[in-house]
Amino acid sequence: MLALIAYIAVIFLANWAIQTFHLVPVGFGLMAPAGVYFAGLAFTLRDLVQDKLGRNWTIGAILAGAALSYAIEPKFALASGAAFLVSELLDFAIYTPLRKRNWMLAVTLSNLLGLIADSALFLWLAFGSIAYLQGQVVGKLWMTIAAVALLWLYRRHRQQAI
Numbered sequence: 654m655l656a657l658i659a660y661i662a663v664i665f666l667a668n669w670a671i672q673t674f675h676l677v678p679v680g681f682g683l684m685a686p687a688g689v690y691f692a693g694l695a696f697t698l699r700d701l702v703q704d705k706l707g708r709n710w711t712i713g714a715i716l717a718g719a720a721l722s723y724a725i726e727p728k729f730a731l732a733s734g735a736a737f738l739v740s741e742l743l744d745f746a747i748y749t750p751l752r753k754r755n756w757m758l759a760v761t762l763s764n765l766l767g768l769i770a771d772s773a774l775f776l777w778l779a780f781g782s783i784a785y786l787q788g789q790v791v792g793k794l795w796m797t798i799a800a801v802a803l804l805w806l807y808r809r810h811r812q813q814a815i
Contacts, residue, residue, distance in 0.1 A: 656701035657714055663698060664718025664737065667691035668729040676785070679795065685788030686779070692733070692771070693796025696764040697804060699741065700748055708745065715741060732778035739774055740767035756808070760801055768793040 667688030674687035703711045719734030744763045751759035772789035776782060 654705075656698055656705055657710060660695060660698040660702050660711075660714045661718045661721070663691040663695045664715065664733060665721045665725075667695065668722035668725050668733055671729055671779075672726045677792075679788045679792035681791060683785075683788035683791050685785050685792045686776075688729075688733075689789055689792030690796050692775075693768065693793035694800055695737065696740070696744075696767050696771075696793070696797055697760065697800035699737075699744060699767075700752075700760055700763065701804075703744070703748070704752070708749075711741060712738070729779055732775050735778055736771040736775035740771040743767050743770055757801070757805060760804070764797045764801065765794075768797060 670687040670691055676684045677687045677689065679685045679689060699711055699714075702714055715734060715737045719730045719737070722730035722733060743766050747766060748759045748763035751762065769790055772786055772793065773783055776785055776789060
């Protein structure tokens with residue numbers, strides 16, 4: 654249940670951050686909409702929600718996060734909701750079939766492809782341009798790498814404790 658709440662929260666916080674801070678540096682001289690760091694966490698949280706609660710809860714969390722975001726900025730809420738739903742469909746195609754055979758590969762591939770698709774679609778819907786696509790991808794990659802590394806360490810620690 655904690656992953657579900659965190660997933661909804663990062664969707665909301667991503668939209669809040671864009672409205673509040675606009676653009677942020679992500680490294681390599683690139684900029685991205687400020688929600689990039691929260692959105693980067695969303696991909697790994699999505700996988701956790703799907704593992705624990707299933708597809709319907711995952712889609713419900715996306716809709717809930719977008720609905721909460723609507724109060725901040727309807728345009729961002731609709732763009733992020735649509736982008737997360739499309740990336741979720743990719744996740745169903747990549748993560749779901751691979752997760753039992755090779756969890757790390759499933760998380761890595763689904764996050765990578767999901768964050769690229771999500772970034773392009775979100776930028777196009779929210780701003781009518783993909784000018785910040787490189788920055789979006791880099792910023793989300795930072796957060797995805799950190800989240801996947803922490804989950805890997807956690808899983809490794811749990812397996813050693815057993």
